[in-house]
Amino acid sequence: MAIGEPTHGAHGHSVARRGESTMAESEMVAIDVECRWGSNVFVLPSCDPALTVAELREVASEEILVPLTRLKLIGLKTCSGRLAKDGDTLGSLRLARGAGARDGLPTLACICMGTVDAHALPPPTADAHVRDDLDDDASVAPPVDV
Numbered sequence: 001m002a003i004g005e006p007t008h009g010a011h012g013h014s015v016a017r018r019g020e021s022t023m024a025e026s027e028m029v030a031i032d033v034e035c036r037w038g039s040n041v042f043v044l045p046s047c048d049p050a051l052t053v054a055e056l057r058e059v060a061s062e063e064i065l066v067p068l069t070r071l072k073l074i075g076l077k078t079c080s081g082r083l084a085k086d087g088d089t090l091g092s093l094r095l096a097r098g099a100g101a102r103d104g105l106p107t108l109a110c111i112c113m114g115t116v117d118a119h120a121l122p123p124p125t126a127d128a129h130v131r132d133d134l135d136d137d138a139s140v141a142p143p144v145d146v
Helices: 053-064
Strands: 031-037 040-047 072-074 107-113
Touching: 031 053, 040 053, 053 072
Parallel strands: 031 107
Antiparallel strands: 031 040, 072 107
């Protein structure tokens, strides 16, 4: 089956869009993963199709130095169209030919969202007061020094 060649599911519905592949994991040798983070693009070449989304997040976290707890991968969908979960394998995701495709390998494109530790806001302190600007009671708001 060629990449981009339409395939049909059990009910005759097309399960791949133009330019996308639903190649079985057993048929795949490797997948190039193209990740965008801000204005940076990095390619993880020849990834194993059995690699899970959670493992891909770990690799991307190490690459861009964003803590795993704050890193989200956007744009990953399964062949059935649902959003990918951490346990889904790369081989089970909807693949598209991207700009990073090399050597004819299928490419998985995603966007990384997250903040590096150095740019993250510190957690609020216990004595921090949050003013509710919807509260009409002026006695609740702390006095403002002018």
